[in-house]
Amino acid sequence: MNKRDESIPSGQADTKARVVTVLIVEDHFWTRYTAAEYFRGAGYRVIEANDADEALSVLASGNQVHVVFSDIRMSGSMDGLALANWIAQRYPGLPVILTSGRRPDVLPANCPCFFIKPCSLGDVEREIRGLV
Numbered sequence: 001m002n003k004r005d006e007s008i009p010s011g012q013a014d015t016k017a018r019v020v021t022v023l024i025v026e027d028h029f030w031t032r033y034t035a036a037e038y039f040r041g042a043g044y045r046v047i048e049a050n051d052a053d054e055a056l057s058v059l060a061s062g063n064q065v066h067v068v069f070s071d072i073r074m075s076g077s078m079d080g081l082a083l084a085n086w087i088a089q090r091y092p093g094l095p096v097i098l099t100s101g102r103r104p105d106v107l108p109a110n111c112p113c114f115f116i117k118p119c120s121l122g123d124v125e126r127e128i129r130g131l132v
Helices: 029-041 052-060 080-090 121-131
Strands: 021-025 045-049 067-071 096-100 114-116
Touching: 021 029, 021 052, 029 045, 029 067, 029 121, 045 052, 052 067, 052 080, 067 080, 067 121, 080 096, 096 121
Parallel strands: 021 045, 021 067, 067 096, 096 114
Antiparallel strands: none
């Protein structure tokens, strides 16, 4: 598995002292790494998953996740849309932000927004901040 779980260094937590965890699901290493480092720098706790199967393992492990940021097109047993639908059924209220090179015709109900790749991580971070 290729996921990392790191806590926020002291002094970088949000003003409410609540540690917000973002699960990033992306099969391209550099894309995932870049997003993970950006969100860590913004003060979030980040868990990385290479594909939907790893994301399901993270969620099943009991790790608290506040937002999922996932690519749609990726390797593994399901794509990002199927992952978002799975999450909607089993974890109602857990928002999923999706990204891809092309907008899907329909977004799952638990997906408050969609970003076309390449996307601004600053815009994604503002969306996450608004969700939590």
